[in-house]
Amino acid sequence: MKRLLLSALLATLLVGCQQVNTTSGGTVGATRKQSMLLSSEQVDQMAATSYSDTIKKANQQGKLLPDNDPTVRRVRVIADKLIPQTIVFRPDAAKWQWEVNVEKSPELNAYCMPGGKIMFYTGIIDRLKLTDDEIAQIMGHEIAHALREHGRERMSSEYGKAIAMQGGMQLLSIATGGKYDAYQDLAGGGLNALVDVTYSLPNSRTHESEADLIGLELAARAGYNPNAAVSLWQKMAAQGGGSGPEFMSTHPSSNTRIAELQAKVPVVMPLYEAAKAKPATSLAPKKSNKTKSK
Template sequence: MKPLMMLVILTLLAGCATHQSPTGRGQTLLFSAQEMDQMGAASFEEMKKQQPLSKNRQVNQYVACVAERITAVLPGQQPNWEVVVFESEQVNAFALPGGHIGVYTGLLKVANNQDQLATVIGHEVAHVLANHSNEQVSRAQMTGVGMQLANVALDAGGVSNKDLYMSALGLGAQVGFILPYGREQESEADIMGVELMARAGFDPSQSILLWQNMAKAGGSQGPELLSTHPSHDHRIADLQQMQAKVLPLYQNTQSSVKNSCE
């Protein structure tokens, strides 16, 4: 049975679908868009049950306005995005496949204006556009298969202390493989997100101020090597380099932007 198990696992790994991200990075995506939309919808419904929703009408309208301007410039056929504000001190936001955006009220204390809020929402929506959720779920799936493969190999080789080896493999997988959104994905979402906000008529130079605010709010960071996010300095430097490209996009939209969200 062990040679057969090995063959099945190797065949599954060989059949992975390889794609390119919007910036040309290689991705392995095992799930269809429909499957990811179903996962996104189920996850969002669960979050709405578990976390309190903001009842502040003004805050909800403000966040929805910014989000709607971002989603209006997305390429291709896009769903009607559902936007929910969660009452929480977390300085965070997220977007899920299938057209779902969540913003925590704590973020509004750091994102000081509509342009800075658009920076975060554009970044989170970019994660969805770039199939980062699919990539992460696929990596987690492959990690599980990889652990099975390692288990079979250790059994076949008569290796003692198998639990120790498996624990070590699991630690390596957690640090470098299946943590949500690695640094490459975060950098990719920064690049795509700042272009989205500029096309939606939000000032991309505010993205730099937003991450400076984040740096002040976040305090000291651990080493970038063990972080799923780029360091604040690295992120700000990348955004500064992007300004020459995205400022003209922002300037070209000014005549067509009719209403401020604030």
């Protein structure tokens, strides 16, 4: 009986898990099959809800910078140039409900949630004295995570572990006559809880490498100097001594990483030079869909 239940559990996981390639490889050749248990729609909806809650909280606390703030305008101009380039990697990104906001915070951090929800903190711009080219590298890197659906991939992995754990608890319940049923809720968990768990986990080296390469190409296609990727990570590495800033806690920098970026700069440099010679089109929103406090 136990073997039958375990076989059924494994079969469920195998049937539900899809092997997909979320993006094309682009000039940098970032291609890899990914294992997905959750759908894009599930993850995008959770991300949109989480982002909306973040915007509402920041707005209520007076930390969300207004649309006319110079830093907001600066970041959105850069987003306005990068977002149209995403169709090179996945055409459906043109239909995403992109949002771009800036929160007043000393943290050295920025992110792009699934579905195109971008947030920059003033700390990373001001404390590192970032140039537009360097902001574009950070934004490209974070957009790349969303394009490649790294969040969905990590959530699928954690969800798979939770399902497997719950299945194990069910087998234990049968074997022990229900003695440990109280622990099943801990094993199962909920999809919404996975958002927090997933975003608190460090990105894998594979995810970071893909985001570096795709981000480098996005920025180059948007007309931002690829060499800024090197200066950006050098600034990052110089922050905080041995521990590094919060941004680097899930986005590790190293001599190897910088060397990899330097090696790819010549590959995307023709894209940068071509972009400088033509105007960019826009898909990015001029204003955010901010939640107004009452």
